[in-house]
Amino acid sequence: MNPSNIETLIDAGKKRKADFVEIYEEESRNSSIALRDQKIEQSLAATDYGIGIRLIYGTDVLYAYTSNDDLEHLLSLINLLADSRGEGAASSGAFTLAGSSSKYSFSPRVHDPRKVAPFRKLELLQTADHIARKVSSKIVQVGVSASDIVTNVLIANSEGLFVEDLRVRSRFYLSVTAEKSGERFVASESPGAVKGFEFFESLPVEELARSAGERALFMLDAGYIEGKKMPVIMGNGFGGVIFHEACGHPLETEAIRKKSSPFVGKLGEQIAQSCLTAYDDGTIEDQYGTIRVDDEGMPTQRTLLIQNGVLKGYLSDRVGSLETGVPRTGSGRRESYQYAPVSRMRNTYIAAGNDTMDSMLASVDFGLYAKRMGGGSVNPATGEFNFAVEEGYVIRNGKIAEPVRGATLIGKGHEILPGISMVGKDLELAAGTCGASSGSIPVTVGQPSLKVDEILVGGR
Structure with a gap:
């Protein structure tokens, strides 16, 4: 123009x-x-x-x-x-x-x-x-x-x-x-x-x-697991979709300013165990959610969300910043000119920790290894989620045993966070598409392998 x-x-x-x-x-x-x-x-x-x-x-x-x-x-x-x-x-x-x-x-x-x-x-x-x-x-x-x-x-x-x-x-x-x-x-x-x-x-x-x-x-040829609460080891990469959906969205000022997030007013508080640190980073080279400037024209940045279990920041756009007092983070995004921008995620992930897969498995007598996650749904206001496990295995006596299919992970993001007790070293990122009030946008999710002490697992 x-x-x-x-x-x-x-x-x-x-x-x-x-x-x-x-x-x-x-x-x-x-x-x-x-x-x-x-x-x-x-x-x-x-x-x-x-x-x-x-x-x-x-x-x-x-x-x-x-x-x-x-x-x-x-x-x-x-x-x-x-x-x-x-x-x-x-x-x-x-x-x-x-x-x-x-x-x-x-x-x-x-x-x-x-x-x-x-x-x-x-x-x-x-x-x-x-x-x-x-x-x-x-x-x-x-x-x-x-x-x-x-x-x-x-x-x-x-x-x-x-x-x-x-x-x-x-x-x-x-x-x-x-x-x-x-x-x-x-x-x-x-x-x-x-x-x-x-x-x-x-x-x-x-x-x-x-x-x-x-x-x-x-x-x-896999069988099925009996549904109940149990320890779950989640695989790296797309497993981060649960953190993205159940925890990432409630950390956007779009949710904070509407008081529709379980994390309202909790900056500086311990919301997870000390093994967990998480970022939303728009600067990672070539990743699917990477941007140079957001859709308000602000340069992107790396935003610390959680540090050693303590809530450190939210993701903010212009209006979110005005309403909440949170500094803008270069997170104003939209699908196209047909949408006004709001605070949205970019590349959101749980950072690598210090635990090994062997040590995580050894801590579980009976549970589920959710190696690959599939699709699911989440209520952003409550953090309630339901995600399918595409590839799963029974954990028995600290060892990966028979494969199982049809398993689902059910819970609330802010309640699951404190249950993450071990975080692996094998961080991996995966491309995704995120839908919200400003349309569908490209994002990246990610995490290392990690252990959650207890999740409700749906099965047969």
């Missing part, structure tokens, strides 16, 4: 007595191809463009968006927002963008996916399908997709901020279904990164496909 038009829009918002005016312009190009049952299920290439306008009065947020960049139309949206609040006009001097200005582009190592022919991805999908099916004749279905998105955003506001950011992300998804005697088991892999086509070029597709196929086949 022409900078002079941005100045005109911000000036119009100030004249309607807004304390803060923000213009967010975005153009995104996404491309994806999906293969199922050895046939192309979907091939998509699309471009989306739009502008979001945010007026803030105190801590009240008014937001409108459009794909029409005509200046008169945008001015009419500002007046419509102000009219909805009953704000009259005020005199003000002409606004000038005279503050900080930044422009970010791709690093030299990024292979721009917009310049790559679609058949390059299709070859990867066909390879994955072929390798997974070779594992066994019991593999009855393979679904695989590759997607990427390039987004160019401009963020300007009434404080003089003017930032342009060119962003890229890529993701690969694979699901493999094994069937025997009418019963099925699905195993999946879904890596992603802040990379261009070089992500796919270096992806160990054959290894991922073989691993998913073998896991689906192996777990197909």
Whole structure:
């Protein structure tokens, strides 16, 4: 957008007595191809463009968006927002963008996916399908997709901020279904990164496909565990989804300011055992939730959430900071121009500890080893969660025993935290997608292997 038009829009918002005016312009190009049952299920290439306008009065947020960049139309949206609040006009001097200005582009190592022919991805999908099916004749279905998105955003506001950011992300998804005697088991892999086509070029597709196929086949013959409360050792990587959902969301000021979090007013208090430290870090190179600036134009940072069991911080956006007094953490995020930003996670993880898997296993007479987590649900207001275990094993007399399937972990995040008594050294991160009030955004979850003294395990 022409900078002079941005100045005109911000000036119009100030004249309607807004304390803060923000213009967010975005153009995104996404491309994806999906293969199922050895046939192309979907091939998509699309471009989306739009502008979001945010007026803030105190801590009240008014937001409108459009794909029409005509200046008169945008001015009419500002007046419509102000009219909805009953704000009259005020005199003000002409606004000038005279503050900080930044422009970010791709690093030299990024292979721009917009310049790559679609058949390059299709070859990867066909390879994955072929390798997974070779594992066994019991593999009855393979679904695989590759997607990427390039987004160019401009963020300007009434404080003089003017930032342009060119962003890229890529993701690969694979699901493999094994069937025997009418019963099925699905195993999946879904890596992603802040990379261009070089992500796919270096992806160990054959290894991922073989691993998913073998896991689906192996777990197909697994039995079931009796549901009850027991110690659980959770595997590293995507196991961090429980911390993300049940504890991470309640640490966002979006929940804190609404008093809908069990962690309200607990800064400086011991909420977990001293073995547990956790971060939300937007600076980790290439991780799926990494950002250079958030969607309010603030540089990202590494935010300490819990240190040796003590609650140290929340994740805050502009409005959350105004309402709670918590410093902004570069955590204002949104799915697209169609959403106003709110405080959201980036790369959220429990830090590596000092325990070994052997020592954790030795401390359990009978329990569950949840090696890989699947999907689940959570109530952000209460922290109550219910997550499926994709790959699980009985722990018996300090040893990993027979595999079990169909297990679920049930509990409340703030109640589970104090029960984490051992934390391993094997930190691993995993890509994910998080949905909340500002839409679906790319994130990373993670943790080392860890022991929870007691969780309610659902089974048979």
